Amino acid sequence: MPDLVLKGKAIKLWDNISTDDIIPGRFAHLRSNLPELAKHVLEDAAPEFASRVSALSAEGKGQAILVAGKNLGLGSSREHAPVVIKMSGVGAILAKSAARIFFRNAINQGLPVLLCDTDKIGDGDELEINLTGGKVANLTSGITLSCGKMPPIMSAILKEGGLIPYIQKHKDFKL
Amino acid sequence: MGKTLAEKILSLKSHSKAEAGDVVIADVDLAFVQDTTGPLTIRQFKESGFEALAKPQQTIIFLDHAAPSPAQQLSNDHILLRRFAEETGCRIYDVGEGICHQLVAENFANPGDVIVGADSHTVTAGALGAFATGMGSSDVAVALALGKTWFRVPESFLIELNGAFPRGVYAKDLVLYLIGQIGADGANYKALEFAGEALARMTMSQRLTIANMAVEAGAKVGLFPGDKITRDFLREHGRGGRYKLLYPDAGANYERVIPVNLSQLEPMLSLPHAVDNVRSVTQVKRVKIQQAFIGTCTNGRLEDLAVAAEILKGKKRHPGTRLLIAPASRQVLIRAIEKGYIQSLIEAGAIILPPGCTACLGLHQGVLGDGEVCLSTANRNFKGRMGNPEAMIYLASPATAAASAIKGEITDPREFV
Numbered sequence: 294m295p296d297l298v299l300k301g302k303a304i305k306l307w308d309n310i311s312t313d314d315i316i317p318g319r320f321a322h323l324r325s326n327l328p329e330l331a332k333h334v335l336e337d338a339a340p341e342f343a344s345r346v347s348a349l350s351a352e353g354k355g356q357a358i359l360v361a362g363k364n365l366g367l368g369s370s371r372e373h374a375p376v377v378i379k380m381s382g383v384g385a386i387l388a389k390s391a392a393r394i395f396f397r398n399a400i401n402q403g404l405p406v407l408l409c410d411t412d413k414i415g416d417g418d419e420l421e422i423n424l425t426g427g428k429v430a431n432l433t434s435g436i437t438l439s440c441g442k443m444p445p446i447m448s449a450i451l452k453e454g455g456l457i458p459y460i461q462k463h464k465d466f467k468l
Numbered sequence: 469m470g471k472t473l474a475e476k477i478l479s480l481k482s483h484s485k486a487e488a489g490d491v492v493i494a495d496v497d498l499a500f501v502q503d504t505t506g507p508l509t510i511r512q513f514k515e516s517g518f519e520a521l522a523k524p525q526q527t528i529i530f531l532d533h534a535a536p537s538p539a540q541q542l543s544n545d546h547i548l549l550r551r552f553a554e555e556t557g558c559r560i561y562d563v564g565e566g567i568c569h570q571l572v573a574e575n576f577a578n579p580g581d582v583i584v585g586a587d588s589h590t591v592t593a594g595a596l597g598a599f600a601t602g603m604g605s606s607d608v609a610v611a612l613a614l615g616k617t618w619f620r621v622p623e624s625f626l627i628e629l630n631g632a633f634p635r636g637v638y639a640k641d642l643v644l645y646l647i648g649q650i651g652a653d654g655a656n657y658k659a660l661e662f663a664g665e666a667l668a669r670m671t672m673s674q675r676l677t678i679a680n681m682a683v684e685a686g687a688k689v690g691l692f693p694g695d696k697i698t699r700d701f702l703r704e705h706g707r708g709g710r711y712k713l714l715y716p717d718a719g720a721n722y723e724r725v726i727p728v729n730l731s732q733l734e735p736m737l738s739l740p741h742a743v744d745n746v747r748s749v750t751q752v753k754r755v756k757i758q759q760a761f762i763g764t765c766t767n768g769r770l771e772d773l774a775v776a777a778e779i780l781k782g783k784k785r786h787p788g789t790r791l792l793i794a795p796a797s798r799q800v801l802i803r804a805i806e807k808g809y810i811q812s813l814i815e816a817g818a819i820i821l822p823p824g825c826t827a828c829l830g831l832h833q834g835v836l837g838d839g840e841v842c843l844s845t846a847n848r849n850f851k852g853r854m855g856n857p858e859a860m861i862y863l864a865s866p867a868t869a870a871a872s873a874i875k876g877e878i879t880d881p882r883e884f885v
Binding site for chain 1 (some may be wrong): 515545
């Protein structure tokens with residue numbers, strides 16, 4: 294099977310982006326209307342984020358890649374956080390570290406999160422992510438980054454496109 | 469080799485020899501959702517093709533985050549959740565009953581249980597020796613259907629507590645101090661396990677405050693042993709038979725050992741906009757507050773209201789400071805009425821909110837205005853948390869919140885106790 298490769302452009306954010314930054318609690322009334330909720334992704338913390346993601350999608354040269362620092366997604370268990378990031382058009386997330394629940398939620402949504410030294414990635418850099426091999430080639434700088442490995446069960450969930458498709462197919466967890 | 473508490477519980481529940489770093493599938497004793505994560509969970513449950521719950525009596529829906537609902541969309545989410553409870557036969561605690569984590573502690577959590585909740589503060593039940601952790605909607609949807617989930621067995625940090633709290637210093641100050649030491653991601657993917665001679669004097673209410681905030685250091689669980697205090701709490705709540713002695717083995721392997729001498733602690737604060745931005749109250753001078761908020765799954769219990777009522781009795785809130793009080797459950801409210809705390813608080817100018825999450829997450833009942841400062845006993849002070857990214861939130865103990873409500877500015881509670 295060929296390696297799963299994703300090409301795109303980095304949108305660089307910072308350390309300690311909380312789930313309240315990604316989708317503030319005051320929009321809880323929109324949680325049963327995900328397309329409407331997704332319009333508010335990172336609205337307070339990075340107001341230009343959503344328009345940059347859609348501009349990249351419109352260019353047709355690959356997907357937006359959210360590049361963060363450490364402890365991405367700290368805070369609440371709201372799975373709506375990775376849901377709205379994915380719905381906004383982001384193809385993958387790179388971070389130095391991700392908070393436990395957010396990391397698991399993103400994988401469960403079929404949104405790849407790879408952990409690597411994101412100091413080596415600048416805003417707007419062209420990236421080629423090899424999801425199978427866990428490598429990120431920074432085409433702008435010429436540097437290739439190795440990513441931390443995830444447990445095999447998470448790779449299997451991601452491969453199926455998330456936990457719900459995984460369970461539909463396997464009916465149970467397979468270690 | 470000896471086992472940590474985390475390894476012990478997950479070994480038992482996965483019917484295997486679980487060691488830190490292993491991935492196991494564990495039986496789930498209790499799974500729950502609340503009203504802002506439940507609707508997505510239910511949709512995912514149905515989308516997966518599931519119809520029946522694995523354990524209806526061990527599945528709970530709590531309507532606590534928007535309680536009572538401030539918006540038609542949230543009211544409709546409540547209808548969806550009530551219908552699901554009718555269809556599946558699961559338990560439901562409707563608006564006004566209290567905060568999920570408090571109700572789990574009062575009614576369900578036991579030493580050695582595995583508990584998963586679609587809410588990050590599910591870790592609260594670690595106070596009772598339960599391996600309790602927050603998960604997203606997909607994971608909880610699957611746990612509802614299969615009665616199990618997968619875990620990576622965490623490495624543990626041993627938090628060794630010795631000495632006694634000085635006057636004016638409480639469990640909240642201890643946990644804020646700890647988060648300042650560890651950092652907001654310092655215990656990411658880890659278990660915090662509490663031990664030391666101070667536990668013999670630490671009430672269940674204090675343990676719940678500490679376990680509640682384990683997630684603010686990134687931890688997967690915050691575990692207390694099952695001891696005499698656990699036994700007494702379970703007996704008082706009608707489930708003495710569920711008690712079991714639960715300690716880590718001698719020779720268990722800890723990634724880090726963090727000793728804390730309680731007698732050296734001071735009243736602490738988390739400054740905006742990060743929980744690990746911790747200072748002693750003596751380092752923060754003359755910050756005016758427009759709102760003091762005492763409640764939440766961190767500090768809305770009877771002991772917390774007792775501390776606040778004692779400080780506020782016969783006094784008045786500062787005219788420039790709104791004082792909000794939210795009991796964590798109906799039972800807490802009833803007891804606080806019986807004990808006269810509510811009378812003292814109302815006479816001091818407090819607004820009593822219904823049992824539930826209330827102002828904590830920015831949906832209703834105490835949303836802040838631009839530039840306003842709130843001193844809150846909750847667990848999070850992220851930007852925008854209380855409904856307005858232009859507001860500032862400081863976190864502290866109920867004593868500090870009560871003292872500050874009187875003075876209208878952040879105040880050392882030792883002036884009053």
